[in-house]
Amino acid sequence: MVGSMKIGELAKRTTVTTKTIRYWEGEGLLPAPARTASGYRDYDDVAAERVKFIRRSQTAGLTLAQIRQILEVADDGQAPCEHVASAVAERLTEVDGRIRELRATRDHLRSLAARAAEQDPQACEGFCSIIEPRG
Numbered sequence: 001m002v003g004s005m006k007i008g009e010l011a012k013r014t015t016v017t018t019k020t021i022r023y024w025e026g027e028g029l030l031p032a033p034a035r036t037a038s039g040y041r042d043y044d045d046v047a048a049e050r051v052k053f054i055r056r057s058q059t060a061g062l063t064l065a066q067i068r069q070i071l072e073v074a075d076d077g078q079a080p081c082e083h084v085a086s087a088v089a090e091r092l093t094e095v096d097g098r099i100r101e102l103r104a105t106r107d108h109l110r111s112l113a114a115r116a117a118e119q120d121p122q123a124c125e126g127f128c129s130i131i132e133p134r135g
Contacts, residue, residue, distance in 0.1 A: 029068055
């Protein structure tokens with residue numbers, strides 16, 4: 001096996017924790033590795049590259065489900081770039097929507113902060129008149 005290494009060595013080489021590697025194996029993102037005679041996981045260079053790809057994909061904002069689909073395409077011998085482009089576009093749309101939601105939340109919080117700055121603590125009514133709608 002080229003680049004034979006135990007899980008700790010793989011973790012160090014890829015800067016991913018052993019717990020994460022085991023989790024990804026359980027989720028089917030990494031195939032079950034070969035085992036040494038003493039039962040230790042035995043990884044090769046291909047596994048290290050796969051771990052790095054998964055980590056980079058997560059850093060780019062892709063979900064494990066999206067990453068799994070991409071890996072399945074690649075494992076079937078097909079070029080996954082079309083699937084990567086689709087996953088990136090889908091994730092970008094989600095992020096843009098979340099940014100719109102966060103901006104609306106920020107605007108609402110600014111309004112509440114302005115209300116709080118004007119609020120006389122002695123005039124507070126109900127649970128809190130800063131949060132309660134005016135009207």
